[in-house]
Amino acid sequence: MTDAEIRSKLGQLTDPELGISFDRLGLIKSVQTTSDVIKVEVQLPTPAYPGRERIGDLIGSALSGRKVEVSYSWQVLGRETGGKIGLRIKNVVAVGSGKGGVGKSTTAASLAYGLKHFGAKVGLLDADVYGPSIPLLTGAKGTPIVREVELPTGQKIQRLEPIDADGMKVLSIGFLIRENQAVIWRGPMLHKLLTQFLQETDWGELDYLIIDLPPGTGDVSLTLSQLLGLAGAVVVCTPQKVALLDAIKAISMFDQVKIPVLGIVENMSGDIFGRGGAKAKAEELDLPFLGEIPIDATIRVRGDDGQVGSLYADDNPAKPHLLNITQNIAMQIAKRVILDAPMPSLEIL
Numbered sequence: 001m002t003d004a005e006i007r008s009k010l011g012q013l014t015d016p017e018l019g020i021s022f023d024r025l026g027l028i029k030s031v032q033t034t035s036d037v038i039k040v041e042v043q044l045p046t047p048a049y050p051g052r053e054r055i056g057d058l059i060g061s062a063l064s065g066r067k068v069e070v071s072y073s074w075q076v077l078g079r080e081t082g083g084k085i086g087l088r089i090k091n092v093v094a095v096g097s098g099k100g101g102v103g104k105s106t107t108a109a110s111l112a113y114g115l116k117h118f119g120a121k122v123g124l125l126d127a128d129v130y131g132p133s134i135p136l137l138t139g140a141k142g143t144p145i146v147r148e149v150e151l152p153t154g155q156k157i158q159r160l161e162p163i164d165a166d167g168m169k170v171l172s173i174g175f176l177i178r179e180n181q182a183v184i185w186r187g188p189m190l191h192k193l194l195t196q197f198l199q200e201t202d203w204g205e206l207d208y209l210i211i212d213l214p215p216g217t218g219d220v221s222l223t224l225s226q227l228l229g230l231a232g233a234v235v236v237c238t239p240q241k242v243a244l245l246d247a248i249k250a251i252s253m254f255d256q257v258k259i260p261v262l263g264i265v266e267n268m269s270g271d272i273f274g275r276g277g278a279k280a281k282a283e284e285l286d287l288p289f290l291g292e293i294p295i296d297a298t299i300r301v302r303g304d305d306g307q308v309g310s311l312y313a314d315d316n317p318a319k320p321h322l323l324n325i326t327q328n329i330a331m332q333i334a335k336r337v338i339l340d341a342p343m344p345s346l347e348i349l
């Protein structure tokens with residue numbers, strides 16, 4: 001078999017995680033045969049691809065009888081929908097909930113750190129202007145400065161510089177107002193602030209920007225969906241029935257503003273609130289269930305200490321759950337990018 005024939009054979013295999021062909025996923029980056037070994041380079045659509053060895057096993061079986069060496073690299077797939085407002089961000093992902101206190105901000109921060117843990121370039125934007133808690137959760141401090149940036153055209157523009165939190169760019173209204181200061185947001189002000197936080201901020205090149213939405217209301221989501229097409233929204237809820245009703249409202253709100261829902265995360269699973277309610281609801285609504293986070297003191301303590309990122313640094317009860325959720329979300333994003341893209345040309349098929 002020539003390298004091209006091997007490539008075309010491998011291209012027809014089905015990815016074990018998403019059920020999409022290798023070709024459509026763009027998984028096979030190169031095939032190179034030497035006298036004694038076939039070297040296959042696999043390019044994953046996200047560094048958070050779970051159980052990548054399964055791809056190698058499939059390749060090995062498809063080429064059985066030959067010595068095969070599989071290597072892995074990754075390049076995050078994304079639609080870069082913010083390009084029209086000058087952003088270079090592959091995927092913008094919102095995290096929302098029907099009501100406050102369900103752990104939405106904790107989940108948003110954990111997702112951002114989780115994607116960073118896998119190696120992606122990540123930013124975190126706190127759009128929960130009514131209760132900005134991202135500075136507290138990340139431990140990031142400082143005042144964002146405005147810098148003059150020169151465009152390739154020579155034109156000089158002003159750009160807001162996000163705050164650095166463990167190598168991640170973070171922005172929040174919490175950095176710009178005094179602690180304990182309540183702010184009353186009128187619709188147009190909110191729209192202007194968000195526009196500035198996106199369009200006039202130096203986010204640089206990112207694989208993912210995670211946005212922590214305010215609970216419930218639709219105005220921020222509407223602005224976001226007008227400014228840029230989101231890769232999707234994650235809905236966080238707790239397992240009890242009353243909370244699930246609020247989650248359904250959030251899902252319906254996202255539907256109205258045309259933001260695809262990537263799925264539901266169940267937070268605070270455990271004795272107090274019960275377990276499994278969100279999973280059942282996700283199935284009923286035909287939405288992906290993205291995983292559960294147990295109710296656990298480690299999460300609250302690290303959150304209060306500005307140490308959410310450390311949940312990935314050591315062994316703790318929450319870590320496997322957070323890794324699993326991060327992977328599920330990253331895969332749902334990749335899946336949407338692929339399924340929304342035009343089919344590859346007949347030639348490739």
Ligand code: ADP
Pocket residue numbers: 097099100101102103104105106107133267268269293294295296297299300301303304
């Ligand atoms: P929201 O953004 O929905 O208002 P937060 O993320 O601010 O909620 O979380 C509210 C409180 O609950 C915080 O003190 C946080 O540390 C705590 N918390 C969130 N998730 C968990 C969990 N799984 N286990 C224990 N405490 C949690």
